[in-house]
Amino acid sequence: xxxxxxxxxxxxxxxxxxxxxxxxxxxxxxxxxxxxxxxxxxxxxxxxxxxxxxxxxxxxxxxxxxxxxxxxxxxxxxxxxxxxxxxx
Amino acid sequence: xxxxxxxxxxxxxxxxxxxxxxxxxxxxxxxxxxxxxxxxxxxxxxxxxxxxxxxxxxxxxxxxxxxxxxxxxxxxxxxxxxxxxxxxxxxxxxxxxxxxxxxxxxxxxxxxxxxxxxxxxxxxxxxxxxxxxxxxxxxxxxxxxxxxxxxxxxxxxxxxxxxxxxxxxxxxxxxxxxxxxxxxxxxxxxxxxxxxxxxxxxxxxxxxxxxxxxxxxxxxxxxxxxxxxxxxxxxxxxxxxxxxxxx
Numbered sequence: 001x002x003x004x005x006x007x008x009x010x011x012x013x014x015x016x017x018x019x020x021x022x023x024x025x026x027x028x029x030x031x032x033x034x035x036x037x038x039x040x041x042x043x044x045x046x047x048x049x050x051x052x053x054x055x056x057x058x059x060x061x062x063x064x065x066x067x068x069x070x071x072x073x074x075x076x077x078x079x080x081x082x083x084x085x086x087x088x
Numbered sequence: 089x090x091x092x093x094x095x096x097x098x099x100x101x102x103x104x105x106x107x108x109x110x111x112x113x114x115x116x117x118x119x120x121x122x123x124x125x126x127x128x129x130x131x132x133x134x135x136x137x138x139x140x141x142x143x144x145x146x147x148x149x150x151x152x153x154x155x156x157x158x159x160x161x162x163x164x165x166x167x168x169x170x171x172x173x174x175x176x177x178x179x180x181x182x183x184x185x186x187x188x189x190x191x192x193x194x195x196x197x198x199x200x201x202x203x204x205x206x207x208x209x210x211x212x213x214x215x216x217x218x219x220x221x222x223x224x225x226x227x228x229x230x231x232x233x234x235x236x237x238x239x240x241x242x243x244x245x246x247x248x249x250x251x252x253x254x255x256x257x258x259x260x261x262x263x264x265x266x267x268x269x270x271x272x273x274x275x276x277x278x279x280x281x282x283x284x285x286x287x288x289x290x291x292x293x294x295x296x297x298x299x300x301x302x303x304x305x306x307x308x309x310x311x312x313x314x315x316x317x318x319x320x321x322x323x324x325x326x327x328x329x330x331x332x333x334x335x
Contacts (some may be wrong), residue, residue: 025257
């Protein structure tokens with residue numbers, strides 16, 4: 001915690017705290033949505049199974065984006081602004 | 089000795105509006121204290137408007153400039169007008185987290201309903217902002233450009249799920265960190281007391297060890313309290329940027 005006051009390490013600690021929960025959150029939404037869908041349409045257990053995998057996919061996408069610093073923008077576009085210029 | 093006892097809601101002033109329990113609880117009391125403290129700091133601190141700031145004024149300016157820089161760097165220059173929203177959010181979460189560290193107080197951010205309420209506010213605000221700024225073009229967010237049409241049936245649900253998981257991850261992150269930290273403090277505190285009760289003098293001597301760990305943990309909790317407010321704020325800024333620029 002000694003170096004926690006300069007900008008870079010504050011940012012990296014923040015990132016570490018951020019990505020841990022991303023995967024879980026997307027799977028909660030996926031599984032919860034799947035169960036609701038099953039309840040509504042009476043398609044137990046297929047909604048749950050399908051949405052589970054979609055949720056896992058969304059979680060991986062979230063972690064990938066957080067680590068790559070693309071932020072949380074849906075889609076695969078580069079980061080906006082002049083910063084992304086040289087990369088393209 | 090129950091480490092979860094600290095999270096219990098106590099109704100101080102039972103209020104019932106049409107079957108809805110709107111009691112004034114300890115959670116509400118600490119929210120009021122938090123808002124009063126923030127308002128006090130800003131209003132009292134800035135009353136002098138001195139060129140050479142007093143201590144209180146420096147503190148108020150420090151927070152103001154910190155959040156202003158955060159908004160400028162992460163949400164872009166167009167997001168200036170949403171600064172009051174982001175600033176209120178940051179101060180409310182940070183002061184709430186820090187007040188919870190005062191022994192005997194209540195941490196309202198350790199309840200998921202509070203953090204989910206905050207996260208949902210951000211989510212609805214950002215979605216409405218995007219819809220108002222871009223109309224139906226906003227939904228192009230869910231279909232990335234340059235992707236083969238054949239992948240659309242898989243990609244669009246994943247993108248929508250990814251978007252819907254934003255408020256969930258925002259709220260769980262804050263609530264889980266605060267709740268885990270406070271539970272851990274209580275558990276280690278309980279070790280000392282239990283050791284002393286079971287072994288007498290020897291127990292109190294060994295009981296110094298959990299106390300030492302607790303001292304380190306309190307320092308760590310102060311870091312977490314500020315960091316979680318920072319993470320919540322920076323993500324709000326990123327979401328606002330997404331809605332504004334729709335790159």
